[in-house]
Amino acid sequence: MANEHLSDNCIFCKIIKGEIPSNKIAETEKSYAFLDINPLSEGHALIIPKYHSEFFHQLPDDVLADMLPLAKKVALAIGLDNGQYNLLQNNGRMAHQEVFHVHFHIIPKPNPEQGLIIGWPQQKFTAEDLKKTLNRIKEKL
Numbered sequence: 001m002a003n004e005h006l007s008d009n010c011i012f013c014k015i016i017k018g019e020i021p022s023n024k025i026a027e028t029e030k031s032y033a034f035l036d037i038n039p040l041s042e043g044h045a046l047i048i049p050k051y052h053s054e055f056f057h058q059l060p061d062d063v064l065a066d067m068l069p070l071a072k073k074v075a076l077a078i079g080l081d082n083g084q085y086n087l088l089q090n091n092g093r094m095a096h097q098e099v100f101h102v103h104f105h106i107i108p109k110p111n112p113e114q115g116l117i118i119g120w121p122q123q124k125f126t127a128e129d130l131k132k133t134l135n136r137i138k139e140k141l
Contacts, residue, residue: 005051012048012101025074030066033074040107041114043078047071047104054100055091067104075106084109086116 006013014020016032023035025045036044047070049063056064075085088105090097109115125133 007052007101010052010099010101012099012103013052016048016050025077026070028066028070030063031070033070036105040116041110043080043106043108044115045074045078045106047074047106049102053102056089056102057091059102071104071106078106078108080106080108088116 006016011020015022015034023037025033025035027033027050030050031047032050033045033047036046047067049059049067051059051063053059071087075081075087078085086105086107086109088107089103105116107116
């Protein structure tokens with residue numbers, strides 16, 4: 001994939017173009033995997049598209065279809081076949097996205113103190129509320 005879909009002002013685009021060094025794990029024609037420089041645990045890796053988009057929903061389907069198989073291969077290569085890891089992708093500042101280029105984190109969870117530590121404040125909705133939400137979503141598919 002040519003560089004026409006990369007940004008001159010994006011740190012991840014600069015990594016893809018080789019302007020900033022990285023600890024590259026693997027790459028495909030459409031995706032690039034490397035170790036995170038601020039890891040939450042050993043082996044914390046990022047999978048990024050070779051197509052600059054700020055948000056997941058903006059990526060072309062063919063690029064998305066390439067990213068997850070690479071993420072799976074990297075997770076297995078890291079040694080995460082025990083299933084103890086997070087696959088994380090954030091969109092927007094309120095969702096804690098810090099680099100505005102789509103990226104997936106593969107974060108090993110070797111023990112309760114390492115890896116991603118999250119709080120998950122659940123909301124309460126009635127069955128009727130859930131049905132309304134379901135219908136609204138299905139109407140737009």
